[in-house]
Amino acid sequence: MKNLPLSFAERMQLQLGEAFPAFETAMTLTPPVSIRANMAKLEQPLGLPHVPWSSQGYYLPERPLFTLDPLLHAGAYYVQEASSMFLEQALKQAVDVTEPLRVLDLCGAPGGKSTHLASLLSAESLLVSNEVIRSRATILAENIAKWGSGNVVVTNNDPRDFQKLPEFFDVMVVDAPCSGEGMFRKDPQAMEEWSEENVKLCAQRQQRILMDVWPALKPGGVLIYSTCTWNTAENEDNIAWLAQQEGAKSLALELEASWGIVPGEQQGVQGYRFYPHQLQGEGFFLAVIQKSGEGAVNGTSGKRKKYKLALAGKKEKALVESWLKNTEELEWLQYGDYISAIPANLFEEVDTLYQNLYVLQAGTEVAEAKGKKLKPQHQLALSQQLSLNEFDTAEVSLEQALRYLRKEDIQLGGSGSNWVLLQYQGYTLGWAKQIGNRMNNYYPKEWRIRMELPAVVEEEQLFSLTRYLERF
Numbered sequence: 001m002k003n004l005p006l007s008f009a010e011r012m013q014l015q016l017g018e019a020f021p022a023f024e025t026a027m028t029l030t031p032p033v034s035i036r037a038n039m040a041k042l043e044q045p046l047g048l049p050h051v052p053w054s055s056q057g058y059y060l061p062e063r064p065l066f067t068l069d070p071l072l073h074a075g076a077y078y079v080q081e082a083s084s085m086f087l088e089q090a091l092k093q094a095v096d097v098t099e100p101l102r103v104l105d106l107c108g109a110p111g112g113k114s115t116h117l118a119s120l121l122s123a124e125s126l127l128v129s130n131e132v133i134r135s136r137a138t139i140l141a142e143n144i145a146k147w148g149s150g151n152v153v154v155t156n157n158d159p160r161d162f163q164k165l166p167e168f169f170d171v172m173v174v175d176a177p178c179s180g181e182g183m184f185r186k187d188p189q190a191m192e193e194w195s196e197e198n199v200k201l202c203a204q205r206q207q208r209i210l211m212d213v214w215p216a217l218k219p220g221g222v223l224i225y226s227t228c229t230w231n232t233a234e235n236e237d238n239i240a241w242l243a244q245q246e247g248a249k250s251l252a253l254e255l256e257a258s259w260g261i262v263p264g265e266q267q268g269v270q271g272y273r274f275y276p277h278q279l280q281g282e283g284f285f286l287a288v289i290q291k292s293g294e295g296a297v298n299g300t301s302g303k304r305k306k307y308k309l310a311l312a313g314k315k316e317k318a319l320v321e322s323w324l325k326n327t328e329e330l331e332w333l334q335y336g337d338y339i340s341a342i343p344a345n346l347f348e349e350v351d352t353l354y355q356n357l358y359v360l361q362a363g364t365e366v367a368e369a370k371g372k373k374l375k376p377q378h379q380l381a382l383s384q385q386l387s388l389n390e391f392d393t394a395e396v397s398l399e400q401a402l403r404y405l406r407k408e409d410i411q412l413g414g415s416g417s418n419w420v421l422l423q424y425q426g427y428t429l430g431w432a433k434q435i436g437n438r439m440n441n442y443y444p445k446e447w448r449i450r451m452e453l454p455a456v457v458e459e460e461q462l463f464s465l466t467r468y469l470e471r472f
């Protein structure tokens with residue numbers, strides 16, 4: 001690794017004192033590799049060491065070639081840096097996650113925190129997963145679709161747009177764009193782009209983001225702020241400034257000493273820092289603040305005259321209703337030829353989002369209905385609520401799975417004309433259509449694996465998380 005920038009090293013020396021040499025050495029080591037399991041899909045625990053502060057996080061012994069593991073594409077897990085999974089502690093300690101909550105993940109792409117939140121929240125809760133940059137928002141929508149939760153709305157908005165939703169959210173997560181000091185050993189580019197000037201610019205941008213989105217938080221609501229940088233300008237200074245402007249209080253979190261997380265109070269802000277010489281993870285900072293005032297009840301503001309959302313027609317609904325489980329808890333929507341499902345208790349909220357924001361994806365897109373012809377949608381295939389019994393399935397080999405995910409044609413030797421869900425080791429990958437003895441590949445083009453496959457595809461040669469499943 002290149003030398004650390006001088007002024008950064010000097011600051012860290014002051015910040016860490018005697019521990020600085022250990023920090024400097026740790027910055028030259030290979031970063032640990034961790035994943036977060038989608039327990040709604042994996043079901044069995046993994047025989048791997050746990051990330052201590054997350055019920056769903058695990059360390060792998062080394063970095064495998066994740067791209068060629070069909071389970072990754074099935075949304076059975078997400079590759080995520082371990083320190084970031086501390087969000088779980090912040091959320092569980094600051095709010096009651098068994099209650100229905102309205103949660104905003106403001107800086108959401110590519111989806112690490114959002115998929116984690118989706119796993120932690122109750123099915124009655126609403127998660128709005130937002131990303132301001134369009135191309136990144138598309139990737140966020142893909143990862144949310146793969147995760148398969150039915151109560152997530154993906155939006156593509158600037159933080160200030162959320163002012164149209166005053167006091168709407170119980171919880172907001174702001175995982176802010178930052179100078180990335182904590183990423184130096186994982187991403188050397190972050191070190192090249194770092195400068196004191198850039199730290200200042202990042203801090204100003206973070207203040208703007210916080211100020212813009214703050215009105216959308218309910219009185220009594222909680223904001224979880226995180227960065228992957230260690231300096232105070234981008235961390236405590238911002239939170240102290242916001243707390244002072246807006247009258248908010250900092251919340252303390254309980255830690256286990258063995259986790260190695262460093263708590264500290266500066267300017268009345270309780271902050272939690274992650275250093276690579278003290279734990280298995282990259283650099284990270286997190287703080288939680290609570291807006292003053294009493295929490296408003298999660299109601300909507302009376303009956304609206306005109307909804308933007310349209311309910312699916314009776315005929316269309318009857319055709320697809322059995323495709324998802326717990327259908328009595330769902331509301332079926334139609335937009336042009338497209339039919340989707342959202343949790344029925346979230347109808348008003350989702351409508352409010354459509355009225356005020358640029359929504360990319362809401363709930364589960366189920367089918368395209370053209371006359372009597374139905375084309376099942378990819379989000380349905382990956383939904384945690386999919387009624388598998390309603391469809392034909394075909395188990396494929398590793399090579400067939402990878403060829404399918406590359407959007408190549410594969411032949412399974414069937415006949416007839418029907419939609420088939422392709423599965424690898426029981427994990428659903430997506431749709432294909434049998435037409436005579438041909439199998440048409442319906443994997444979304446934008447999602448396809450672009451890398452070449454090895455000349456010989458063998459399970460023993462390639463990584464799959466199934467290797468670590470504790471089967472009983």
Ligand SMILES: C[S@@+](CC[C@H](N)C(=O)[O-])C[C@H]1O[C@@H](n2cnc3c(N)ncnc32)[C@H](O)[C@@H]1O
Nearest residue numbers: 107108109110111112113132133175176177209
């Ligand atoms: C640290 S990343 C978020 C990572 C994400 N939370 C996760 O866990 O996968 C910060 C995100 O903020 C977005 N961003 C950049 N400028 C922004 C701005 N002015 N307002 C809001 N978000 C911004 C970036 O595009 C990026 O996706």
